[in-house]
Amino acid sequence: RAFVRMDGVGHRYDPAPDSQMAVRNIDLEIHRHEFVAVVGPSGCGKSTLLRMVSGLLLPSEGQVSVFGKPVSGPRDDVGIVFQKPTLLPWLNVRKNVLFPLKHKFGRYGRADEQRANELLAMAGLDAFAEKMPDELSGGMQQRVGIVRALLLNPDILLMDEPFSALDAMTREQIGFDLLKIWDEQPKTVLFITHSISEAVLLSDRVLVMSKRPGSVLDLIDIDLPRP
Numbered sequence: 001r002a003f004v005r006m007d008g009v010g011h012r013y014d015p016a017p018d019s020q021m022a023v024r025n026i027d028l029e030i031h032r033h034e035f036v037a038v039v040g041p042s043g044c045g046k047s048t049l050l051r052m053v054s055g056l057l058l059p060s061e062g063q064v065s066v067f068g069k070p071v072s073g074p075r076d077d078v079g080i081v082f083q084k085p086t087l088l089p090w091l092n093v094r095k096n097v098l099f100p101l102k103h104k105f106g107r108y109g110r111a112d113e114q115r116a117n118e119l120l121a122m123a124g125l126d127a128f129a130e131k132m133p134d135e136l137s138g139g140m141q142q143r144v145g146i147v148r149a150l151l152l153n154p155d156i157l158l159m160d161e162p163f164s165a166l167d168a169m170t171r172e173q174i175g176f177d178l179l180k181i182w183d184e185q186p187k188t189v190l191f192i193t194h195s196i197s198e199a200v201l202l203s204d205r206v207l208v209m210s211k212r213p214g215s216v217l218d219l220i221d222i223d224l225p226r227p
């Protein structure tokens with residue numbers, strides 16, 4: 001059974017009936033714990049597609065469902081990582097990644113701190129847990145953003161060009177570190193990228209979108225041995 005499903009999904013930001021659509025005719029099935037990279041020309045609707053999975057945006061046509069239930073508003077089982085990680089500058093790295101737990105439940109416990117330490121270690125950040133965000137490079141801050149999203153243990157992780165501001169070497173290293181995390185904690189992931197090599201390295205399937213208004217052109221199985 002599909003985990004995320006889209007049936008005839010389309011969206012127009014301008015509600016006028018003759019306005020141009022941002023995406024149209026999207027039929028899609030993503031399985032549980034599948035890592036899907038989303039590629040396509042700029043402006044074809046990749047971010048629009050992700051917003052509709054998160055429930056932050058509702059489609060103007062068709063239906064999105066998660067686990068068989070229609071998405072009717074923002075979901076709290078979705079983690080989101082953006083291009084810039086927006087860490088809180090007055091909290092150290094460990095407190096930054098624990099912040100959403102504190103915000104959501106009012107507090108966090110020893111087990112959460114231990115889990116934070118484990119994930120930070122897997123992301124290559126063990127030596128930086130006590131550092132402040134401005135002491136970290138852009139690539140490290142981005143890893144912190146990913147650990148922060150994972151600590152809430154979301155069913156779905158959405159990433160919108162998380163590495164586009166980083167240089168090629170840093171991207172590649174983060175990619176390998178992420179693979180270790182996915183092996184240990186599989187997630188249903190939708191990952192927008194401009195890098196075909198990154199898509200092929202990280203994903204189980206690559207979703208190719210056509211130019212605006214974007215639709216699904218192809219969903220390609222990637223069957224490469226993991227490094």
Ligand code: ADP
Binds near residue numbers: 014044048
């Ligand atoms: P991509 O992520 O592939 O670059 P987007 O989903 O951001 O594409 O955008 C798809 C189309 O919808 C673009 O033409 C964009 O200008 C338009 N669009 C995106 N967000 C908005 C918005 N908030 N209001 C109006 N138009 C938007």
Ligand code: ADP
Binds near residue numbers: 067077155
């Ligand atoms: P894991 O920790 O292995 O990712 P979960 O504990 O999240 O698994 O889920 C266990 C089972 O609960 C899943 O195999 C699925 O059948 C069901 N489940 C998980 N998430 C949802 C959901 N959002 N809605 C309905 N059922 C779910």
